Amino acid sequence: MGQQKKMVDDITSMDEDFAKWYTDVVKKAELIEYTSVKGCMVIRPYGYAIWENIQATLDRMFKDLGHENVCMPMFIPESLLNKEKDHVAGFAPEVAWVTYGGNEKLEERLCVRPTSETLFCEHYKSIIQSYRDLPKLYNQWVSVVRWEKTTRPFLRSREFLWQEGHTIHASAEEAKEETIRMLNVYEDFCENYLAMPVVKGVKTEKERFAGAEDTYTIEALMHDGKALQSATSHYFGDGFAKAFEIQFADKDNKLKYPFQTSWGATTRLIGAIIMTHGDDNGLVLPPKIAPTQVVIIPIAAHKEGVLEKAEELRARLSKTCRVKCDTTDNSAGWKFAEYEMKGVPLRLEIGPKDIENNQCVIVRRDNREKYFVPLDELETKIPELLELVHKGIYEKAFNRRAEMTFVAKTFDELKDIADNKPGFIKAMWCGERECEEKLKEIAGVSSRCIPFEQEKISEKCVCCGRPAKDMLYWGKAY
């Protein structure tokens, strides 16, 4: 049997210190361990299993839309990184460089990829000649490195795992469609698999990805009222194609520049799950990505027949769900606390009394509701309960977001909300960068996105009073 480590120290409560609560959960649920390199963490089996489930689901969604997986190198020569000037300006400050190979100093230093646009461009240039070669719908699952100054597990590490999709199309329209299609995939995934409501929209020019024409985002609201950008999708136009001289012969036999997109989601999603659903007892995992969906706890396991029954149920239920049976000799109470901390959606208790009545007790992680379930109904009841947990945590998150979303019509209102009420602020904006910067500087909020679902809150910009263009979500962000 595995380790039987005891977690006697309580998790710091969220209200007391949210940041401490977060690191407590991350450590005590055994998701990560720190290493000797700042910002580089070990993702432990339980944490990695969550990522594998995220990965498996997204990968299937991508492939259903015709995307293919590839794998680019980890190194980018400096000259290649330098080709698109906005792009390099955006990333240069945070790249790690390789300057030696063995004992030899390299003639040209290599950066460890912070993102792979340049590599994809170089590759596309060499494989695309004709419109018949388009589109290419590529994706890769790799890690990237960004030398961040401040690091936090999952939310900001120097190396992180992600997928980056890179597509290239014959027309701008097709590329734009792809950008939105993938944004919708992320929204679908967050809401229906992670039970996490998101706001979908486009970034302002100031917040745009380096080298993109448009950056689309889904923004989620964490328990403490801070926003988290959970995935992005970029439309590049033909800017990269021009910088990298990618051209194709179209049907009319004229050389044209193709249009590109890129889109990504990272291990940050695990941080989002923790901070969206977690509570003072620890993690609460969305059933669809929980490594263990049901944990069986034998009660009075020394009594005759209990362990056998528990094991029999485990074998039976493994066809229905991801199930685990804890047969260690820790006390039942210890196990209850342990699996609550690990966020397992359902706990199944089976003891002598239950066996006598041919039933078991099932307890939901999200609200601790208790169900007595006849053993022969488990195959139907468990999927139902998992679905209820999914809906329960989605609704809780949705309602909390609604309670923490405020409307500001004037600068003073906005400042007051920003200072006193954590959450999203909806306010009108004139479109000027100056106002955006002023709100950041004076109220401490950044623009999260211009949501697709617009509301006309007022006619005037919340900052300068001039005629407003759009309604924006503002907030403090991770």
Added chain:
RNA sequence: CGGGACGUGGCGAAGUUUGGUAUCGCGCUUGGUUUGGGACCAAGAUGCCGCUGGUUCGAGUCCAGUCGUCCCGACCA
């Protein structure tokens, strides 16, 4: 990169002011009793006190440097 806190068995801490035998709780090992909300008894094992140098008869403690971690800002997935 600025401001703050910190580094002592696996984990969490005390000890540092005033230099003098390395402490406590948890975990771990063995045996026994327990088991429906973090059980108990007994016996054990585990320390380059972050690292380097200095002061001193003697340094976890004082001095200098260095590395790293966490939190709050600025920047970022």
